[in-house]
Amino acid sequence: QAVxxxxxxxxxAPGQRVIISCTGSSSNIGxxxxxxxxxxxxxTAPKLLIxxxxxxPSGVPDRFSGSTSGxxxxxxxxxxxxxxxxxxxxxxxxxxxNYVFGSGTRVTVL
Amino acid sequence: QVQLVESGGxxxxxxxxxxxxxxxxxxxxxxxxxxxxxxxxxxxxxWVAVISSDGRxxxxxxxxxxxxxxxxxxxxxxxxxQMNSLKPEDTALYYCARGPRNMIVAVSHWFDPWGQGTLxxxxx
Numbered sequence: 001q002a003v004x005x006x007x008x009x010x011x012x013a014p015g016q017r018v019i020i021s022c023t024g025s026s027s028n029i030g031x032x033x034x035x036x037x038x039x040x041x042x043x044t045a046p047k048l049l050i051x052x053x054x055x056x057p058s059g060v061p062d063r064f065s066g067s068t069s070g071x072x073x074x075x076x077x078x079x080x081x082x083x084x085x086x087x088x089x090x091x092x093x094x095x096x097x098n099y100v101f102g103s104g105t106r107v108t109v110l
Numbered sequence: 111q112v113q114l115v116e117s118g119g120x121x122x123x124x125x126x127x128x129x130x131x132x133x134x135x136x137x138x139x140x141x142x143x144x145x146x147x148x149x150x151x152x153x154x155x156x157w158v159a160v161i162s163s164d165g166r167x168x169x170x171x172x173x174x175x176x177x178x179x180x181x182x183x184x185x186x187x188x189x190x191x192q193m194n195s196l197k198p199e200d201t202a203l204y205y206c207a208r209g210p211r212n213m214i215v216a217v218s219h220w221f222d223p224w225g226q227g228t229l230x231x232x233x234x
Contacts, residue, residue, distance in 0.1 A: 002154055036220040038155075045205055046155065048222035057222065089155055093218035097169055099145070099157035 003028065004090050004102035011108040016080050020105045022073040022090030028100055033093040035073030037066055040087040049088070050075060077107070085109045112136035112223055114206050119228030122196055132189040132206030132225055140164075140184035143213025145221055146191045148202035148230075158204070159191065162213050169216045174200075196232045203227040 005023040012018045022035060029035055034053045038046035048057055050066035053073065063084075065076045073090055090102035118130040132144070146158040159170045159180040168180050179192040189206050207221035 033218045034220075038221075045224040045226055046221070047224070048220055051220040051222070091155075091220070093216075097216045098171060099160070099219075099221075101155040101157065104154045 002103035003094065003098075003100035004092060006088075006090060006102040006105045008103070009106040009108065011110055012080050013110045014080055014082060017076060017078045018080060018107060020075045020077075020088055020090075020107070022075070022092075022102045024071050024073070024092060024100070026071060027096065028071075028092045028094045029068060029073055030071035031095055035066065035068050036091040037064075037073075037075045038089045038091065039084075040089065042086070046089060080107075080109055082109050112208070114208065114223065114225035116204065116206055116225045116228035119204065119230045121231045121233060123234050124197060124232055126196055127192070127194045128196060128230060130191040130193070130204055130206075130228055130230070132191075134187050134189065134206075134208075137208070139182075139187040142211055143209035143219070144180075144182060144189045145207045145209050146180060146189075147205045147207055147221060147224075148200075149205065149227070150202040156202075160209060160213075160216060161189070162215065163211075164214075167215055193230070196230075198232050201230060201232045203229050 037050040039049045040046045053068045054066045088105045113135045115133045145160045161180045165182045177195045181190045205227045207224045210219040
């Protein structure tokens with residue numbers, strides 16, 4: 001199974017805020033390695049949403065934000081929209097020189 | 111614009127081999143590290159391998175070490191993944207993705223952008 005732990009699903013109404021957690025360990029996030037977040041819409045490849053824990057690539061709305069604390073990272077989506085319905089994955093790096101992913105979270109807009 | 115296009119997937123019997131390719135355009139391929147990542151419905155996303163910009167350094171997930179080989183031809187702007195001794199658990203959608211610029215050794219980094227993927231099915 002995945003090295004980083006995420007909740008399987010979160011749901012919220014349009015306009016509301018959701019937070020997705022990503023729990024790692026002292027050998028990855030806790031070692032100071034950045035957390036990245038990817039959005040995967042149905043039938044498409046993952047797309048980079050947040051890099052370096054709290055940076056957005058050009059074109060990503062500022063409704064998406066990231067943060068880290070200790071051995072965990074978080075993705076917040078504010079002003080939830082129907083188009084945000086997707087799977088979200090966190091990713092980091094490990095002292096064993098492995099790139100590790102989260103188990104994925106399905107966001108449903110009610 | 112930046113494009114990554116995978117090919118070479120298909121149905122293969124356990125124990126056989128397959129070679130995937132990833133043709134890139136829109137950026138200076140030879141200056142970036144490159145990744146292979148796979149995705150299965152049951153196990154989500156899994157990093158497979160990474161190669162340095164010059165092709166000299168490679169790193170692999172434990173699940174494929176000794177069986178898979180990542181390589182690149184910077185003159186052809188193409189990344190490869192040679193998969194040997196395939197197992198049913200290697201069945202997945204395989205993506206290539208761009209990594210760090212001027213990568214020499216494995217470093218913390220993100221995957222951006224990704225190709226559309228090529229499906230590998232290992233079954234008798």
